[in-house]
Amino acid sequence: MAVHAEAHHGPPVAHRSSRVDAPILGIFLFIASEVMLFGAFFTAYFFVRVAAGTPWPTPPFHLPVFVAGVNTVILVTSSFTMHWALQSIKRDNHAGLQAGLLLTFLMGLTFLLTQIREYSRIGFAPKDGAFATIFYCLTGLHGAHVAVGLMLLAAATIRAFRGHYSSAAHHGVEIPGIYWHFVDVMWIVVYSTVYIL
Amino acid sequence: MRRGSVVQLVLFALVAGGAASTLALVPGWLPTPAGREAGRIDFVFWFVTVICIAIFAVVAAVIVYSMWKFRAAPDDDSDGPPIHGHTGLEITWTAIPTALVVAIAVVSAIVLAKNSNAGRNPIRIDVTAQQFAWSFSYPGHQNLTSGDLRLPVGRKVELRLKSLDVIHSFWVPEFGQKQDAVPGLTTKLVITPDRVGTYPVICTELCGLGHAVMRTSAIVMKPAAFDAWVNKQGKALAGPAGQAGKSVFVNNGCNSCHTLKAAGATAKIGPDLDKLAQQAKGAGKPLEAFVRESIVDPNAYVAPGYPKNVMPSTFSQLPKSQLDALVQYLVSSSKASR
Amino acid sequence: MTTVAPEHVHEHVAAPPPTGWRRLLAPGWLRVPWMTALFFGIGAGITVLVRWAEGWHPIWKGTIITTVELTTVPIGFLAGIGAFDYWVRYASGAPTRPEDHSGHGARSWRDYFRVNTDHKVIGIQYLVTTIFFFLAAGLLAMFVRAELAKPGMQFFDNQTYNGLFSVHASLMIFLFVIPAFAGLANFVVPLMLGAPDMAFPRLNALSYWLLPIAGFMMLGSFLIPGGAFATGWTSYAPLAVHQPLGQVFFNMGVQWAGASSIMTALNFLVTIITMRAPGMTFWRMPLLVWANFTTSLLVVIATPFIAGSQFFVMFDRIMHTHFFDPGHGGYPLAYQHIFWFYSHPAVYIMMLPGFGIASEVISVMSRKPIFGYRLMALSLLAILVLGFSVWAHHMFVSGMASWLRVPMMATTLLIAVPTGIKVFSWLATMWEGRINFSTPMLFALGFVSMFVIGGLSGIYLGAVPIDIHTSDTYFVVAHIHYVLFGGSLFTIFAGIYYWFPKMTGRMYDERLGKLHFWLTFVGFNLTFFPMHLIGVQGMPRRVADYAPRFADWNLFISIASFGLGASTVVFLYNMVRSWRFGPPAPGNPWRALTLEWQVTSPPPIFNFDEIPQVVGSPYEYGVPGARHAVLNGDRAEVGELEQVRRT
Numbered sequence A: 001m002a003v004h005a006e007a008h009h010g011p012p013v014a015h016r017s018s019r020v021d022a023p024i025l026g027i028f029l030f031i032a033s034e035v036m037l038f039g040a041f042f043t044a045y046f047f048v049r050v051a052a053g054t055p056w057p058t059p060p061f062h063l064p065v066f067v068a069g070v071n072t073v074i075l076v077t078s079s080f081t082m083h084w085a086l087q088s089i090k091r092d093n094h095a096g097l098q099a100g101l102l103l104t105f106l107m108g109l110t111f112l113l114t115q116i117r118e119y120s121r122i123g124f125a126p127k128d129g130a131f132a133t134i135f136y137c138l139t140g141l142h143g144a145h146v147a148v149g150l151m152l153l154a155a156a157t158i159r160a161f162r163g164h165y166s167s168a169a170h171h172g173v174e175i176p177g178i179y180w181h182f183v184d185v186m187w188i189v190v191y192s193t194v195y196i197l
Numbered sequence B: 001m002r003r004g005s006v007v008q009l010v011l012f013a014l015v016a017g018g019a020a021s022t023l024a025l026v027p028g029w030l031p032t033p034a035g036r037e038a039g040r041i042d043f044v045f046w047f048v049t050v051i052c053i054a055i056f057a058v059v060a061a062v063i064v065y066s067m068w069k070f071r072a073a074p075d076d077d078s079d080g081p082p083i084h085g086h087t088g089l090e091i092t093w094t095a096i097p098t099a100l101v102v103a104i105a106v107v108s109a110i111v112l113a114k115n116s117n118a119g120r121n122p123i124r125i126d127v128t129a130q131q132f133a134w135s136f137s138y139p140g141h142q143n144l145t146s147g148d149l150r151l152p153v154g155r156k157v158e159l160r161l162k163s164l165d166v167i168h169s170f171w172v173p174e175f176g177q178k179q180d181a182v183p184g185l186t187t188k189l190v191i192t193p194d195r196v197g198t199y200p201v202i203c204t205e206l207c208g209l210g211h212a213v214m215r216t217s218a219i220v221m222k223p224a225a226f227d228a229w230v231n232k233q234g235k236a237l238a239g240p241a242g243q244a245g246k247s248v249f250v251n252n253g254c255n256s257c258h259t260l261k262a263a264g265a266t267a268k269i270g271p272d273l274d275k276l277a278q279q280a281k282g283a284g285k286p287l288e289a290f291v292r293e294s295i296v297d298p299n300a301y302v303a304p305g306y307p308k309n310v311m312p313s314t315f316s317q318l319p320k321s322q323l324d325a326l327v328q329y330l331v332s333s334s335k336a337s338r
Numbered sequence C: 001m002t003t004v005a006p007e008h009v010h011e012h013v014a015a016p017p018p019t020g021w022r023r024l025l026a027p028g029w030l031r032v033p034w035m036t037a038l039f040f041g042i043g044a045g046i047t048v049l050v051r052w053a054e055g056w057h058p059i060w061k062g063t064i065i066t067t068v069e070l071t072t073v074p075i076g077f078l079a080g081i082g083a084f085d086y087w088v089r090y091a092s093g094a095p096t097r098p099e100d101h102s103g104h105g106a107r108s109w110r111d112y113f114r115v116n117t118d119h120k121v122i123g124i125q126y127l128v129t130t131i132f133f134f135l136a137a138g139l140l141a142m143f144v145r146a147e148l149a150k151p152g153m154q155f156f157d158n159q160t161y162n163g164l165f166s167v168h169a170s171l172m173i174f175l176f177v178i179p180a181f182a183g184l185a186n187f188v189v190p191l192m193l194g195a196p197d198m199a200f201p202r203l204n205a206l207s208y209w210l211l212p213i214a215g216f217m218m219l220g221s222f223l224i225p226g227g228a229f230a231t232g233w234t235s236y237a238p239l240a241v242h243q244p245l246g247q248v249f250f251n252m253g254v255q256w257a258g259a260s261s262i263m264t265a266l267n268f269l270v271t272i273i274t275m276r277a278p279g280m281t282f283w284r285m286p287l288l289v290w291a292n293f294t295t296s297l298l299v300v301i302a303t304p305f306i307a308g309s310q311f312f313v314m315f316d317r318i319m320h321t322h323f324f325d326p327g328h329g330g331y332p333l334a335y336q337h338i339f340w341f342y343s344h345p346a347v348y349i350m351m352l353p354g355f356g357i358a359s360e361v362i363s364v365m366s367r368k369p370i371f372g373y374r375l376m377a378l379s380l381l382a383i384l385v386l387g388f389s390v391w392a393h394h395m396f397v398s399g400m401a402s403w404l405r406v407p408m409m410a411t412t413l414l415i416a417v418p419t420g421i422k423v424f425s426w427l428a429t430m431w432e433g434r435i436n437f438s439t440p441m442l443f444a445l446g447f448v449s450m451f452v453i454g455g456l457s458g459i460y461l462g463a464v465p466i467d468i469h470t471s472d473t474y475f476v477v478a479h480i481h482y483v484l485f486g487g488s489l490f491t492i493f494a495g496i497y498y499w500f501p502k503m504t505g506r507m508y509d510e511r512l513g514k515l516h517f518w519l520t521f522v523g524f525n526l527t528f529f530p531m532h533l534i535g536v537q538g539m540p541r542r543v544a545d546y547a548p549r550f551a552d553w554n555l556f557i558s559i560a561s562f563g564l565g566a567s568t569v570v571f572l573y574n575m576v577r578s579w580r581f582g583p584p585a586p587g588n589p590w591r592a593l594t595l596e597w598q599v600t601s602p603p604p605i606f607n608f609d610e611i612p613q614v615v616g617s618p619y620e621y622g623v624p625g626a627r628h629a630v631l632n633g634d635r636a637e638v639g640e641l642e643q644v645r646r647t
């Protein structure tokens, strides 16, 4: 079990005291703290809308519920392609991995660009009252997470096209994947609370 | 545990408790209450103090006793007895503190409920806080406003606090009660003054550079004196310019920052307004224009040695008649004092 | 000044060091200046571009650029020093170099000034950095006391004074107490677990390098036009929204420090869960590990809330959003709820690791098993859970929904119960022990006694009617210092003295250590006890000027505080001198059972030649034949020893 340090000039291999993989546990804890960051923003939302009683949406503004709905569908679909990519590499199917990652990336990009375009057409700016503030900050926070997710996906995609990963070693796909699913679920929460409720 | 060591331990605890009690009794801790609420708060304070002294005495006794009895000799390499725990003890020191804190919580909750009860017919006073001044208005008394808080003794008062800019906090140590004034909210505080006297009103929430000087006084008066004050104020505002100016000066709290002999004001946060003439010369402006500008736009000229941004700029919104009266008053009183 | 035992230094086959102009490209201090400048340019460029595209004027606006630069410049610094090299190479798809361990261990003082992935080196980096900021913050406190020595204004104007105590408190909290505990744990926890390092060594290094950024950002705010941030360490909105530019140095400084502490906490959690030595069940972990486990949970869950609150203030400042502006639908009290939802748990983040240190020291120095081990661990978890349900005790007079006051009072007061369990268990651990009153033990006992006073003043504050009277007075300032100085700082000192031999391989001077303790203990009480009194009598906190009737006590406090400041010099002298010239320390000077003491002082570069086998509780003092772990031993011994435990 323990390899002698002098032999390979390195540390002894640590004992594995949990069935969970360290990187997987790490990303889940990271997501826990991300959820709390969203929690802080939702708390602000709660105070503005419930405690201060700000009308939602504050007239004369409207929210593009339909476009955002289409966007939701795109993002949810991308979660499935992500899942497909991961399942493919688990079976050493590199083509599936590459296609899955690429599709996920493109859909995520579409989502982000649509969101930015909506910002410019929506007719109000963050400074136009607390409603606008919360709208921009919650969707913006989410958008920032999509951007980070896209960067992770980009790295995974590049490596996938260089032939990395295998059924034995695919943390580099699995971890961006977990993060991507989180970004997706978070969007559903944002969409339903900010746009629909 | 031997009998002897128990006795010794109890002795230690008594000594520690005695020392702590002395510390609790000798210096005057709480200000002498000037309100019923403060009296009740004092009760909670002493109730908690008794409990805390007991706990501290136990802890201190065990520590000092251990330092005395269980010190290992320099060459002693032996270990202590391998005691891993004791369920009975552990239950005891979970249960007793639980009981004690529950008692504290119950007493506190009762006192809190009493102290927040405004009763059926309180005097209502609207408190406005702003950087860095207090003002009080009396909707039940001809909408009088005042820069210091005047209260009749023995009547329940409900303060409604508002803030014009950032968060401030209203506190009179002798009343025991404290409440933040929050922009956008109206908060409430109940006070039942029961001792005639003058007490400081202190802003206790950091509100910017003038936080330390955001003070005025609370004056508890006999009911008759209070009524007389109300009547005089009401008449003064309607009266001749000199009188009106003086009431505007006092009602807006100028006296909580400035010295002005004619108004009996002695505060030293802002410049001495008996010396306005010199200041006007220093600023190179005619006296009246200077005074008006100093009130409407305090930062236009900042008296040397005094901080910028401390004097509120909201006095520019005083009704024109009052502003004129105020300026007239200051100009004439500074001419008189020369 | 090395942490590597000489016999373990072996040559590594690392890439040859670059020469000539290529040195500018290699990670390190030569790359820092130009990378920082580059990112400064990027930050300014993006801002100008956006403002130009949106048609906002003026296009070059100092306050906005500064705020953006506080994000981009640190990234440039980190990239320059080499915190991201591995990840960038990975992300670009380049083959990653197999680990050559050249970033591990310290062979000269220079190795402390680069990105090092050895948890022991990082632990020392943390401690030295945090002590530096402790001195800076202490110096600011000396200025505070100088100003307060007399009523009226002496040395500083109001705004500067507010800046002094704001930076004092922020540095003490975010750059001293929290990271100092993280530093001690960084050094000790992997050793205690029988692990060769932390789970994510590169992340660990990054966490460290965020700290100096945050610290110098806060200190640097004194140089900004308008002065340092002056809204206290709580930085309440809406005041903070309308303050001079220095305020964003707090907002961003907290973000960097917070990011650092989240990453470290995540690292601790993963390490503790996945890298314990065989046989080390949760119920065999030393209480220090338990303490860091609960603390890390608190950090991971709570810290994002302070990040959020500071974002909101910054957005209100630079994007003119309206989180806290009631005139436009905002809600000022939201700030306090969000801030305290972090900052109350934060006070336990600043205390639980200290509980862990006290448990180690008291058990070892009393030569007795820790009393009620399981309850000690469970009470930590109880504090963790309760700690999330009490935040509004900082808001009893804030004007929040008044029905919240009584439930929050109840939970607040209940925290006394698990805390009391810990206090009484420490006392019972000492009972009938063979106590060695060495410096760490003195500090641990100083902690127990002073923390009880601080905790009890917390009970006063937790009782709503008393808090209504004492909130925002010097009574609170006294509470703060009894729990943070008497609690956290005393345990940090205890920990530093206790592990000093392990970290440096040398013994500190025991006489100077004791002198330091007694000077600190007396000076501390003379300084902070009278604050209870003047607070209750009517002196508000955060004021540069006060009523003349408090003059005598304030002068007394100021004089005592200078004495307290001077006691630090004894500590520094002892540390510096002993690190260089102290007598060599044996592997296990305290005859302790936990794993870190079973290796050489300082520990070998990879901690253990072979992962040890844990066979029993870490506190079996006085149990004949009991052992905590077997190192490099034959496996037969292990089975035998498993039998002996808990006789």
Ligand code: HEA
Pocket (backbone or CB within 6 Å): B055, B059, B096, B097, B098, B100, B101, C234, C347, C348, C350, C351, C393, C394, C412, C413, C415, C416, C417, C419, C420, C421, C423, C451, C452, C453, C454, C455, C456, C457, C458, C459, C461, C462, C463, C467, C470, C471, C472, C476, C479, C480, C483, C484, C487, C488
């Ligand atoms: C290390 C940090 C630390 C710790 C551990 C604590 C612990 C506690 N604190 Fe404190 N607190 C601060 C740091 C800390 N605090 C700071 C920095 C502030 C000011 C923030 C600001 O700037 O505004 C503050 C402010 C603060 C307030 C708000 C005051 C105000 O602004 O109005 C309150 C109110 O409830 C409070 C309560 C408590 C309580 C009940 C505990 C409890 O956890 C204490 C429990 C411990 C004991 C009680 C002692 C041991 C127990 C026994 C021996 C058992 C028997 C005891 C009984 C039966 C009572 N604290």
Ligand code: HEA
Pocket (backbone or CB within 6 Å): C134, C135, C136, C137, C138, C139, C141, C142, C144, C145, C165, C166, C168, C169, C170, C172, C173, C176, C177, C231, C232, C233, C234, C477, C480, C481, C484, C485, C488, C489, C527, C541, C542, C543, C544, C561, C564, C565, C566, C568, C569
């Ligand atoms: C761990 C936390 C911690 C520590 C250790 C301290 C330590 C000290 N604190 Fe502080 N303090 C806080 C946390 C802490 N404080 C907090 C959270 C607040 C609330 C702030 C707010 O309201 O927002 C506060 C507020 C506060 C106030 C109230 C300010 C006000 O409300 O107006 C005061 C006033 O006396 C004070 C004093 C001191 C003193 C004298 C020390 C002394 O113990 C310091 C001793 C000094 C040293 C140890 C350093 C000595 C250095 C030298 C001698 C120079 C050597 C230098 C070099 C070699 C470079 N502190």
Ligand code: CUA
Pocket (backbone or CB within 6 Å): B130, B131, B132, B167, B168, B169, B203, B204, B205, B206, B207, B208, B210, B211, B212, B214
């Ligand atoms: Cu107003 Cu402080």
Ligand SMILES: [Cu+2]
Pocket (backbone or CB within 6 Å): C343, C344, C347, C391, C393, C394
């Ligand atoms: Cu708290």
